[in-house]
Amino acid sequence: MESKNLKLTQKDYIGAALRSYLLQNSFNYNSYQGIGYLYSIMPGLQKIYADDQEQLKEKALANIEFYNVNPHMAPFVTSMQLAMYDHGEDIEDARSIKMALMGPLSGIGDSIAQFGIAPLFSTIFAGLAMDGMGFAPMGFWTSMLVSMFIIKISMGYLGFKLGTSIIDTLSTKISKISAAANIVGVTVIAGLATTFxxxxxxxxxxxxxxxxxxxxxxxxxxxxxxxxxxxxxxxxxxxxxxxxxxxxxxxxxxxxxxxxxxxxxxxxxxx
Known part of the structure; x- marks a missing residue:
């Protein structure tokens, strides 16, 4: 594993977070968010593997597979994975952690957006609307957009900071972390299968x-x-x-x- 001469900057990670706004635009029942996920990280991949088109092709094909995560949490995953690629981690290790994060982050994102922020702003601006405040609907819409934007960018930044620090300090244990992530992923999928x-x-x-x-x-x-x-x-x-x-x-x-x-x-x- 080679962690020197990193090619990505904080700007690249934030760019991937912003591109994740189009995560759902190519949603389909074969890969779900797979195409949108690849779109989010593609500039980062092109920058990392600018001198190795075969590696670029391999990573691109590996990330067009099935994926389904809460869109607001997606930047955390993209940042973590780009950090692993930039540090030269194995493609399977990066994939294992990416898949393991899918379930937990979906639950967290759904809880924050649908059962936390949306009901909060709905209550506030519905009351204002009932009092005759004409700006209430637009206020609700603006508040939701701003809060979701803050969450998305924060997740991208957190994934970048956490990803680079973990890889720097635990580079020799990434394979073990990947194996643990695989176990978590299989456990979650098994639970979902028997439940749904x-x-x-x-x-x-x-x-x-x-x-x-x-x-x-x-x-x-x-x-x-x-x-x-x-x-x-x-x-x-x-x-x-x-x-x-x-x-x-x-x-x-x-x-x-x-x-x-x-x-x-x-x-x-x-x-």
């Missing part, structure tokens, strides 16, 4: 007891006793296999899952 992938088998049968009563036996309850959320895990593994090994697109996966869901529901084998 909803699938159950409604098949059940009735058995006649010796005393003449009936006992209903549900197949889903039996599966849950063997391993809770087993069907959700199986579906997640199948989808992962199709993406990773068969290179299926999101649209193709959606068509498959919709077909299976509809047919399963009609036939009574999925609920």
């Amino acid at each position: 992938v909803k699938a159950n088998i409604p098949i059940q049968y009735v058995s006649q007891m010796a005393d003449g009563t009936e006992q209903v036996v549900a197949l889903q309850e039996i599966l849950d006793k063997i391993m809770p959320k087993l069907l959700s895990v199986v579906i997640t593994i199948i989808v992962y296999y199709l993406i990773k090994k068969r290179n299926w697109t999101t649209y193709r996966l959606l068509a498959l899952l919709f077909t299976i869901g509809i047919l399963g529901s009609v036939l009574g084998v999925l609920g």
Whole structure:
């Protein structure tokens, strides 16, 4: 790892933060924010790898993959990753930390923007509007824009400062940090899979007891006793296999899952 002759300045990191305003403009169901994320860091990549077009191409292709983070927190990630590239860190180490930051920062950003700042300003300016203050709607809009701008720039600066200081002091331990980030990422994804992938088998049968009563036996309850959320895990593994090994697109996966869901529901084998 070579950390001398750094090519990026604070201005480059702030530039990436400002470009993240267009993070959602190329949103699609294949890579989500992938194209917008690459757009945000592209000038930085071009500056770092100005003398090595193959490296530039490799880093660009690596960062056009699926990504989905709160837009206001994105500059923190872009700054951290650009700092790692500028210090010569391995592409997989940078990717691991980038992916590990996606979930936690999304939760923090959503909480701040949607459940903190927006309700606060809504309450203030709604009251002013009800009192007949004509500037209230524009005041709300301006306050939201300014506060989100401050957060975005602050995240970019914090990512730059934190990224460069951590890499300078922990350069020999980046691989271990990357491995830990991988573990965190897998844990978060596993939790999301079992929470948001909803699938159950409604098949059940009735058995006649010796005393003449009936006992209903549900197949889903039996599966849950063997391993809770087993069907959700199986579906997640199948989808992962199709993406990773068969290179299926999101649209193709959606068509498959919709077909299976509809047919399963009609036939009574999925609920």
